[in-house]
Structure formats: structure tokens, C-alpha cells
Amino acid sequence: MKLNRIFKIGSIGISFFLVFLVSCKTGNTAALEKEQLVDKVYPLLDTENSRWFFFSSASRPFGMMNLSPDSGINGDWGGGYKYNIDTIKGFSHIHEWQMSGLSVMPVTFTEASKATIFKDFYSKFSHEREKITPGYHFLKLDRYQITTELTSTKRIGFHRYTFPENVQKAILFNLNTILGPCENTDGTLDKDNSNELSGTFVMGITPRRPKPLKVFFKIKFNAPIASVEQDKSTGNYLVNLNKSEVKVLMKVGISYTSIENAVTNIQEELPHWDFDKVVTESKSEWNNLLGRIKVEGGTATDQRRFYTDLWHALQGRKIISDVNGAYPDNTGEKFRIGQIPLDANGKSKFNHYNSDSFWGAQWTINTLWGLVYPEMMEEFTHSLMQYYKDGGLIPRGPAGGNYTYVMTGASTTPFMVSAIQKGLVKEDLEAIYVALKKNHMLNGIMGKAGYEHTTNLGGGLKYYMENGFVPYPLPDGNFGLHQDGVSQTMEYAYQDWTLAQLAKKLNHQEDYNYFMARSKNYQNGFDPTTGWMRPKNVEGKWFENFDPYQYEHGFIESNSAQSTWFVPHDIEGLAELMGGKEKAATKLNTQFEVAKKLKFTSGTSHEAELHPEYSRIPINFGNQPSIQTSYIFNLLGRPDLTQYWTRNVVKETFSGLAPDTGYNGDEDQGLMGSLNVLLKIGLFQMNGGTEENPTYQIGSPIFNKVTIQLNPKYYKGKNFVIKAQNNSDENIYIHKVNFNKKPVEKFSLSHDEITNGGELILEMSKTKSEALRN
Structure with missing residues (x-):
């Protein structure tokens, strides 16, 4: 089993991670490049341990369109883009929790090879000729010598293919295939005119998603379509292009409601054919969101890993509603097309979402989104309530417009309560309360265990x-x-x-x-x-x-x-059961001492947790149940141990940049990325920010300065700044705490204090301070 290691640029080749740089018309290219936080992101992190929804490249934050190459297609785990597989098996547009679809592959062929092209089309590629940045993916298909470039808007995939000259060119549409977590079936493709196609296919059920979902799509080319052929054996389609075209542009619009809405999505989001403009706009959108947190200090690797973590926190949990607010509702006996309420301008008030479970969200996105991206927390709350209005339950992990009952409990309750306590959601609170309360009673979602679709017994709620x-x-x-x-x-x-x-x-x-x-x-x-x-x-x-x-x-x-x-x-109540805070702190400290020998995780992947040795670790930061443990010391009167162990966990477990490691476990759509961000800036919420005027615990940041840009729509303050004076790898302990020039007696601040803005000054030292124990 490989252990965590720092990725060394020279050992693999510098072109391995080069970021595509769009030509700049301002003339000050160097200054522009320096400002691009998106260029710090390392998309290949942990991609040897990938799963279908883990990797994103040519996508926007939370976008419906999740376009990227696939080297593994048969299965959720290990599916999608997996770094150590050197073969491309298609470029698919849907990489979501329990959803997959619309795989395409540009090809060249001869009359002799055309007979087998539907079953023999995979191509080798090299990471040496690959460039990835959030919003853009470039690689060359060795078999065909085709240069492929991918980008997207929220709902539209945009392809640019550069073919060799004077060859027969085509794009294979694999609409009937196993793809990631499910099978795509009943695929159809129609030629609408000389430059356009439309079609549908069905995502089959999975053990987790109990109903099929139909996908509608529209294709537009910048070049004429010569012909469309369907293979009788596979049911898939070959779209032949004219030989004269070298550069081919293709727009792909998807919808879960209708072809007409797929067309509308294209018209609204991508009316032009300027590929480079879309790359630039995508890069700008990512930069704006990543720029909500500016860090200074630490090593270059620290900063690259930080923005990679933040990128992960924003790339999971995808939109399923169209630009006009239409969305798929599969919660009832029959499928229906729902409609998000519209504002005075005719725009949908929020987007509807697909999402893995919120299991563990109380220690991750609750805090990160609630503080830095409050608009997302509000929008998700409205989306979750829409599921309740449609199907009678607030989901804990919806897929395909339906409930999946992934994991256990009512994990969206802390998320939604936190949104209310932070003042992000202010209307219809009684209705939200009624919906949440239903989930906590018999026949609510708490009564169902993982993937229990038809009964309410597995949760054991009656007992x-x-x-x-x-x-x-x-x-x-x-x-x-x-x-x-x-x-x-x-x-x-x-x-x-x-x-x-x-x-x-x-x-x-x-x-x-x-x-x-x-x-x-x-x-x-x-x-x-x-x-x-x-x-x-x-x-x-x-x-x-x-x-x-x-x-x-x-x-x-x-x-x-x-x-x-x-x-x-109730950490204090737990400590009483253990004989008091001092005994509890000693017990937990001993667990950390043992866990340190295995770098605080059960191996370097989720499946390794079952290993006889790794499974016996007393603390595991690779899965959600114990990721809060280093901050428990704060509440046991030992903030020095919170500072010491959190810095150790970050250093040993979450500092590397490599394809074979990164999160050392189960990165459920941004949860572990969010955890990393919080550990590294030194802010945490033990109860998920669910009490009145929620409390943030203060830890030991790895950066000298952290500036959080506060959203003025929600918060009074402009910035919240954390300065760690004399910070270093050795100076991990906090000797003095001041907030807005006033001393902080305990290692905590309230939500109102932070969001009103100000400056938190931490005086760091090599030795722990007895005076600052809570």
C-alpha cells in the first residue's frame, strides 16, 4: 500500500500538470497569470483512487454539465477518470451521484476498420500530452492523432477537436452502454438538419437509485454532418463528418425534462461559437469562488493543495434543473416535470440539485458554505424543501429527482438548521420545521437504513x-x-x-x-x-x-x-461519562498517539478500511465518523492538543499532491475537501453551527494570513481576517488571541462576531501556553 508522498514535478514531467493559458488581450499577461488562483489547483489529486463523481475537469461549480474523459466505465468505484489507466474509453457529460451518461468519442477510420469501430474504439493517451485546469481539459488521442479540448457552461458541454487532414472523421455516440454506476439504454439519435442532432437515452436503476431517468440532449456542430449510421449490434451511432473539416466544434446541451429545454439551455448559456471565451469565462468563475479565501504564507505546495481542497468543496452536488427552472420529479408514483418558482424577472429563484448524502456535512460544508458561500447553503435548503413539497420527505442524498436513502439518519437536519441559525434562510421557517420534524418521526427518513426503499424498519427508530x-x-x-x-x-x-x-x-x-x-x-x-x-x-x-x-x-x-x-x-456530557474532562482528554490523546503510526487514516483509500490492520486504527480521518476528533480537545479544556494534533493531521495526512493519495478514504462530493480547508485555516464548528448565534472553535492555521471575503448580501462585514504571527512548522501553539484589538478568553468566536468582519490575531509559539486553556 502506497503511503502519502509529495508529488515531485520533475519526476513525472512538467507538462503533466501544465495549465492551459488562454491568450490574453490586455497585454499584461504576467500580472494576469499571477492572479489566477485556479492555476494553483491540482486536478489529479487522488485520481488513482477515483470514483465516478470524484474527478471533474471541464465543468463549472455545481454545474449540471460534468464533462471529462473516462478511462474506467464499468462501475462507480474506480470509474470515470482514473490516473493509472492509460486508455480513453469516451468523453461523458454526466458524472454525478448515481448518474451517468452521454458518452462520445471522436474517431478516424478506414473502410476496413469501420466494420469494427463500434466495438473497437478505445485509444491510448499520455499524461505528458495532457493539460487540465478547472473548466478545461486537453489531451491527445494517440490512436487517432486527434487533439481533444473540453470546456463547458453550467449546462452545456463544448468540444473542440482537431483532426488530422484528409482522413475519414466521425464522432461515436455510445448511448447504449454500461457507464459508471448504471447502464444507459434505449438510446436514440436523430438528425434534425445539416448541423444539428437530438436524442434521448435512459439511465437505468441502481441499487441506490430505484427509478430510471430519461435524459434529453441537443447537439450542434459548426460543420455539416455528412451522415448518421446506427449499429444494429450495439444500438450506438456514428456521426460522419466531412473530410475537409480539421477543427470541429460541438455543443452538447442536456436536460432531464425535454429536448426543447435542452435547446433552451444552449440558447441561454452558449449562443456563440467562441471556445476560448468559454474557457476564459469558466476560469473566471472558478477564480471568483476560490478567491473568497485568500491565503498567504506556507509553502507553494501548501497553497496548491489548499486551493485543490477548496475546488473539491465546490465541484460536487450538481444541478438537475434547466435554465428555465424545469426539473425532473421522480418522488411520486409517476414521473412529472416540476417547476421551480420564478422571480419577478421570470428567472428561477433557485436551482434544484442532485447530491450524495449529507452524512458528515455538520463538520464540513455546514461551516465552509455557511461562512464563505452562504448563497449555496440557502439555495440547497430551498432545493431540499422542494423535494419535501414533491415527495413528502426531505432527502439525505437525492439522485435523479428521487430519494436514495443513502447512509442513515436525517443528516440534512443539521445543514438546514445551520442555514436558519446563520440567518441565511428567513422565510417559511414553520414549514421547514414541520418538514424536518416529520423526518425524525416514524415513517420519516430517520426510520430508513441505507438504501432501504420500501420499508421503515432498518433504521430501528421505533426502538x-x-x-x-x-x-x-x-x-x-x-x-x-x-x-x-x-x-x-x-x-x-x-x-x-x-x-x-x-x-x-x-x-x-x-x-x-x-x-x-x-x-x-x-x-x-x-x-x-x-x-x-x-x-x-x-x-x-x-x-x-x-x-x-x-x-x-x-x-x-x-x-x-x-x-x-x-x-x-454534548462533549461535556460524554466527558462526565468518562470520569471528567481530564480523563477524557487523556483517553483521546492516547488514541491520537496510536493513530499517528498509521498517519491518522485507515490506509489511503476507502476500501482499505476493511484491511485487518488499518480497520483497527482508533482515529480515522479518511471517513466521516471521527473527522472532528482533534477539535474535541478544545471543549475538554486542552486547546493545545487541538492545535498540536490538527497540525499533525494536516502535515501527515492532507499535505501531499499526488495521483495516488490525497484524502485517504471517502471524499463524498466535497466533504473531505471542505474539512481540509477548515483544518488549514483554523476554524471549526463542533455541533455544525446549529445553536443560536453559532460558535466557531479556533485552531492553529497553517498559513500566516487568511482573508475571507464575506458575501454582502448576507453579512455586514467586508472581510474576516486571521493573522498568525510568528507562524511556522514549529510554532504551532497559540499564546495570545485578540479579535478586533480585544482579548479572546476562550478559543471561540460567534457567528455574528465573524460575519460583522474584523481581524483575528493569533500569536504563535513553539511551546504551549498553560494560561490559555479553557
């Missing part, structure tokens, strides 16, 4: 409500995945606490008392004789032959040592 814990094993049978009672109990208890905070805000005192009482249920899983959370069977008897380092067995994608600390809402 949680009646007896105060979810038993393990569940006596009702097997329904879905992740039926791990202790983890479910702890997760529900935290989510109940967050809902209680909203009940309090809205003056629902009886509900507040009820959910606060439920939030104490985590205590029922603590075994004082072992000092760990421990499974109980339905009769309330402790699980026999208990091993706190045994993976799963009552704990979701974790072991007891990792998950015992999953009490974000």
Missing part, C-alpha cells in the same frame, strides 16, 4: 423512541445497509438536538423538551465497564466478546474507538 437505543443486531431482519445500532443511536441523538434548537427558536417548547430528552439517548450506548460505546441487543444486554477496535459490528464505517466520540452536541 430508539421507545427504549432509547437502536439494538444491534436489529431483530426485524435485514433492510438496507448500515444497520449498526450504536452509530444510529448516536447520530439520531445529535440530529434530535439540532432539531430541538430550531424548536426553541420557533417557541415550540413542548417539542424542544421532547427532542432534548431524545438527544440524551447516546448515553444509553456507553458502557462504563469498558469506557467505550458498546452495542446492546434488543433485550438491552451488552454485545458479547466486545472489541472496541473491531470495524463495524454496531458502528457505521467505523469502530467503537472512532465512534465513541460522536457526540457533537
Whole structure:
């Protein structure tokens, strides 16, 4: 198993990561290039451990269009762009959670090879002739000597192919194929006129997405189409082009509602044929979002890795609504086309989204989006409520306009409560509360375990409500995945606490008392004789032959040592169960000492968690259940240990730039990228920012200066600045804290303080300060 290593430029070839530079008309090219934060992004990070939705290149932030090359097509895990595979099998336009589709491949052929082109079309390529930057992908297909360039708008893919001269040119449309997580079937392609095509195909069901979804698309060329041929064996299509055309431009508009809306998407977003302009605009959009956080200091690699992490935080969770607000609704018995409400100008008020689970979002995007990208947090809240209006539940991971029931619990509750507590969502709060409360009751989403589509038993919620814990094993049978009672109990208890905070805000005192009482249920899983959370069977008897380092067995994608600390809402209460804060801090510190030997993760990939050695690690920063643990020390009166261990985790686990490592586990659509950003700037929210005027814990930033540009639509302040004076690899401890020239007694600031703007000054030192313990 390869361990984390720093990517060395000279060892692989400088052209490996070169960024395509669009010609600049201003004349001050050097100054312009210097300002481009997008050029710091390293898109190849961790691509040896890729999965279908992990890698993005020619896409916009949160865009419906996710155009990129595929070297692996058969399966979600390892599918899409995988660095160590040297063969391109197509360029597909949909890389999303449980969704895939519209794979195309430019080809050349002779009359002799044409007979096999539908089944024999893959091409080798070299990373030495590849250039990638957010919004643009360039590579050369060795077999055909075709130069391919990809870019996009939010909903439109834009291709530029440079063919060899005097050859037969064509583009293969693989509309009927296995592609990533699902099969594409029933593909059709029609020639509308000399330059345009249209078609449809169906994304088949997956074990996670229970209903098929039809995709509509429109194709426009800058050159005439000679002919369109369909292969009887595969059902796929070959679009023949004129020999005289060397450079071919192709627009691809998609929609999940109609071909007419695919056409509208093209008309609204890409009415011209200027490829370089789109690349420049894409680069500008990425720069603007990455530029919300400016960092100074650290090494060049530190900065490149930081902006790569921030890029990951913004590339997952994709739009599924058209530019006019039409969207696919698969939540009912029959498919319907929904419509997002329009504003006074006839524009949709928000976009509708596809998304992997929000499991772990309380420690990641809750904080990052809520502070730096509040418009996204507001928009996602409205999108989640639209699912409730359509299907009666707020999803925790919707795909194809439908529920998937991925993971467990009601993980969107902390996200939406955080949006409300931060003042990002101010209207219809009662309706939101009613929707969230339904999810926490029987027949709500909390009652379903992973991918449990037809019953409400796998979540064990009736036992949680009646007896105060979810038993393990569940006596009702097997329904879905992740039926791990202790983890479910702890997760529900935290989510109940967050809902209680909203009940309090809205003056629902009886509900507040009820959910606060439920939030104490985590205590029922603590075994004082072992000092760990421990499974109980339905009769309330402790699980026999208990091993706190045994993976799963009552704990979701974790072991007891990792998950015992999953009490974000009541660390003090957990510490009391352990004999006080000092004993709790000593216990957790010992776990970190052991975990350090394995670089704080269960190997370098999600699948490695099952390895007999890696699975027994007591802290795992490669998966969500224990990624908060270094900040627990702050709440145990040992901020020095938060500073020490967070800096160690960043250094050992999240500092490299290489295709074979990066997140060392499960990077669920930006969650781990978001975590990295927060650890590196020294801000964290233990309870996900769900209490009134949410609190941010202060940690040890790796940069000398961090400037967060605040969105004026939501916040009064212009900038929030963190300055770490005398910061270095050795000076990791904070000796003095001042905010706006006033001392900060504890290592925390409120949301209002931060968003009103100001300057946080941290005086760093090589030695820890006894005076600054909470």
C-alpha cells in the first residue's frame, strides 16, 4: 500500500500538470497569470483512487454539465477518470451521484476498420500530452492523432477537436452502454438538419437509485454532418463528418425534462461559437469562488493543495434543473416535470440539485458554505424543501429527482438548521420545521437504513423512541445497509438536538423538551465497564466478546474507538461519562498517539478500511465518523492538543499532491475537501453551527494570513481576517488571541462576531501556553 508522498514535478514531467493559458488581450499577461488562483489547483489529486463523481475537469461549480474523459466505465468505484489507466474509453457529460451518461468519442477510420469501430474504439493517451485546469481539459488521442479540448457552461458541454487532414472523421455516440454506476439504454439519435442532432437515452436503476431517468440532449456542430449510421449490434451511432473539416466544434446541451429545454439551455448559456471565451469565462468563475479565501504564507505546495481542497468543496452536488427552472420529479408514483418558482424577472429563484448524502456535512460544508458561500447553503435548503413539497420527505442524498436513502439518519437536519441559525434562510421557517420534524418521526427518513426503499424498519427508530437505543443486531431482519445500532443511536441523538434548537427558536417548547430528552439517548450506548460505546441487543444486554477496535459490528464505517466520540452536541456530557474532562482528554490523546503510526487514516483509500490492520486504527480521518476528533480537545479544556494534533493531521495526512493519495478514504462530493480547508485555516464548528448565534472553535492555521471575503448580501462585514504571527512548522501553539484589538478568553468566536468582519490575531509559539486553556 502506497503511503502519502509529495508529488515531485520533475519526476513525472512538467507538462503533466501544465495549465492551459488562454491568450490574453490586455497585454499584461504576467500580472494576469499571477492572479489566477485556479492555476494553483491540482486536478489529479487522488485520481488513482477515483470514483465516478470524484474527478471533474471541464465543468463549472455545481454545474449540471460534468464533462471529462473516462478511462474506467464499468462501475462507480474506480470509474470515470482514473490516473493509472492509460486508455480513453469516451468523453461523458454526466458524472454525478448515481448518474451517468452521454458518452462520445471522436474517431478516424478506414473502410476496413469501420466494420469494427463500434466495438473497437478505445485509444491510448499520455499524461505528458495532457493539460487540465478547472473548466478545461486537453489531451491527445494517440490512436487517432486527434487533439481533444473540453470546456463547458453550467449546462452545456463544448468540444473542440482537431483532426488530422484528409482522413475519414466521425464522432461515436455510445448511448447504449454500461457507464459508471448504471447502464444507459434505449438510446436514440436523430438528425434534425445539416448541423444539428437530438436524442434521448435512459439511465437505468441502481441499487441506490430505484427509478430510471430519461435524459434529453441537443447537439450542434459548426460543420455539416455528412451522415448518421446506427449499429444494429450495439444500438450506438456514428456521426460522419466531412473530410475537409480539421477543427470541429460541438455543443452538447442536456436536460432531464425535454429536448426543447435542452435547446433552451444552449440558447441561454452558449449562443456563440467562441471556445476560448468559454474557457476564459469558466476560469473566471472558478477564480471568483476560490478567491473568497485568500491565503498567504506556507509553502507553494501548501497553497496548491489548499486551493485543490477548496475546488473539491465546490465541484460536487450538481444541478438537475434547466435554465428555465424545469426539473425532473421522480418522488411520486409517476414521473412529472416540476417547476421551480420564478422571480419577478421570470428567472428561477433557485436551482434544484442532485447530491450524495449529507452524512458528515455538520463538520464540513455546514461551516465552509455557511461562512464563505452562504448563497449555496440557502439555495440547497430551498432545493431540499422542494423535494419535501414533491415527495413528502426531505432527502439525505437525492439522485435523479428521487430519494436514495443513502447512509442513515436525517443528516440534512443539521445543514438546514445551520442555514436558519446563520440567518441565511428567513422565510417559511414553520414549514421547514414541520418538514424536518416529520423526518425524525416514524415513517420519516430517520426510520430508513441505507438504501432501504420500501420499508421503515432498518433504521430501528421505533426502538430508539421507545427504549432509547437502536439494538444491534436489529431483530426485524435485514433492510438496507448500515444497520449498526450504536452509530444510529448516536447520530439520531445529535440530529434530535439540532432539531430541538430550531424548536426553541420557533417557541415550540413542548417539542424542544421532547427532542432534548431524545438527544440524551447516546448515553444509553456507553458502557462504563469498558469506557467505550458498546452495542446492546434488543433485550438491552451488552454485545458479547466486545472489541472496541473491531470495524463495524454496531458502528457505521467505523469502530467503537472512532465512534465513541460522536457526540457533537454534548462533549461535556460524554466527558462526565468518562470520569471528567481530564480523563477524557487523556483517553483521546492516547488514541491520537496510536493513530499517528498509521498517519491518522485507515490506509489511503476507502476500501482499505476493511484491511485487518488499518480497520483497527482508533482515529480515522479518511471517513466521516471521527473527522472532528482533534477539535474535541478544545471543549475538554486542552486547546493545545487541538492545535498540536490538527497540525499533525494536516502535515501527515492532507499535505501531499499526488495521483495516488490525497484524502485517504471517502471524499463524498466535497466533504473531505471542505474539512481540509477548515483544518488549514483554523476554524471549526463542533455541533455544525446549529445553536443560536453559532460558535466557531479556533485552531492553529497553517498559513500566516487568511482573508475571507464575506458575501454582502448576507453579512455586514467586508472581510474576516486571521493573522498568525510568528507562524511556522514549529510554532504551532497559540499564546495570545485578540479579535478586533480585544482579548479572546476562550478559543471561540460567534457567528455574528465573524460575519460583522474584523481581524483575528493569533500569536504563535513553539511551546504551549498553560494560561490559555479553557
